[in-house]
Amino acid sequence: MSRDTLRGLVEIVDEKEIDTVCRILLKFVEEDAALPDEVEAIREARQEIERGELFSHEDVWA
Structure with missing residues (x-):
């Protein structure tokens, strides 16, 4: 999977789920x-x- 693919997936996530997706992604970012x-x-x-x-x-x- 590429970053472009991941960006594309984020674009199609239902708006009400954006906060959840953001919290999940932040778990993979170094503090x-x-x-x-x-x-x-x-x-x-x-x-x-x-x-x-x-x-x-x-x-x-x-």
């Missing part, structure tokens, strides 16, 4: 592994850093 939304947030933050758009804590609290 310290980043979730997709966390990976996206990290990617966005890195891009903001590259563009000089982030401020240090010292700058914010000054």
Whole structure:
């Protein structure tokens, strides 16, 4: 089975069963592994850093 096949299966799961499927899938994810939304947030933050758009804590609290 490929990830694409698994994604396809998720697409056809009845909406009321999505939470159950999610809980089951999360059992197979390492506790310290980043979730997709966390990976996206990290990617966005890195891009903001590259563009000089982030401020240090010292700058914010000054």
